[in-house]
Amino acid sequence: MTDSLTRELEQSRPRLRAMAYRMLGSVSEADDALQEVWLRTRRTPGDAVRNPGGWLTTATAHTCLDLLRSRNARHEVPVGVRLPDPIVTVDGHATPETQALLTDSVGLALQVVLDRLDPAERIAFVLHDSFAVPFGEIAAILNRSPEATRQLASRARRRVRAAPTPEGTPSDQRPVVDAFFAAARRGDLTALIRALAPDVILRGDLGTGKLWETTGSDEAAAQAVRFAHPRATLHPVLVNGAAAVLVTIADRPASLMAFTVAHGRITEIDVLADPHRLPALLPEN
The missing domain is CATH 1.20.140.160 (PhyR, sigma-like (SL) domain)
Known part of the structure; x- marks a missing residue:
């Protein structure tokens, strides 16, 4: 060489x-x-x-x-089996190596x-x-x-x-994401639907060998209420530079939820809950 x-x-x-x-x-x-x-x-x-x-x-x-x-x-x-690897950072802090990835990163929705x-x-x-x-x-x-x-x-x-594109900064996106979770915990379907775009896409990777996907605010709101765990702790993080949440239960990572926010509403939610992949993708404390 x-x-x-x-x-x-x-x-x-x-x-x-x-x-x-x-x-x-x-x-x-x-x-x-x-x-x-x-x-x-x-x-x-x-x-x-x-x-x-x-x-x-x-x-x-x-x-x-x-x-x-x-x-x-x-x-x-094969296509439709798993979500791409997210780039996860906590509180906006990233190692120089991760920051270099983020400099040229695209949103998770586009990566899909x-x-x-x-x-x-x-x-x-x-x-x-x-x-x-x-x-x-x-x-x-x-x-x-x-x-x-x-x-x-x-x-x-x-x-x-045609892919959803995040708008604004994470600080602009965070109130929309917080409103979504607050409504989910209350079981308030009306408030949930207000936070979601009518054609919102909800996509989930549970590590089962198949990526499930649903479209529409009614179905996404119903799923959010169904999976709102009373013992879950929410940790604000960034995924590919956009507002996201790490959900832990009993101090163990349960899922990573990435959001695409545009015009003040959530247009896409990507949920990574594969127990084999998730721990390796999270930044070290």
Whole structure:
């Protein structure tokens, strides 16, 4: 591995990790991808790399593309089975490594949409729209023509635009989330429905091998009342930079609830309650 490639890898690591997370929807897989890129640099002759930055971007994209295709081929994590990994921070505090991820992060609702794209669409969209990689370079990675690559990104962009987008700051979002939980604990369906957009999406990952989803404020409000646990303790956190809540019961994490708030109402709720995944995704105290 050349000295210039070594320096570029260390300097670009936060950007490459954010890129890999956006492509894979998994923090652990993003770290695995960077480890694979590092191993590839060890096998690369010193005179083979003229543009270290471009080489590392291409290597990361290739690695992520291989992982996505392998995942699909083995049906390892098929669409609709699990939520993407959230990036969780407490009280706005984050380690420098986590902060680097948040700098380029997208909301969890958008990450769900990315998870449902074809691997080539996802790579094309993330590289071009999020990291400004030219279509010519992406075409070489995907083994497509630049025009075909542009069309892939365009199809992905149309689907991404339909995803709910958080509005305002976490401080703006928090009162809406607090009102939702206060109404749920009172069993006040009327107040709950006021806090929810009419076409709100409620999505749950319980670790059962199937992601359940329901649409509409009436059904979401009924579910909220049904699952309001009297012994639950609510801890305000941020998920991908937006207002969220960690729910604990008897000091043990029970669920992580991420909210998308727009126009003063909740438009999407994503509930992660997989007992195997949840503890590993929470920041250390």
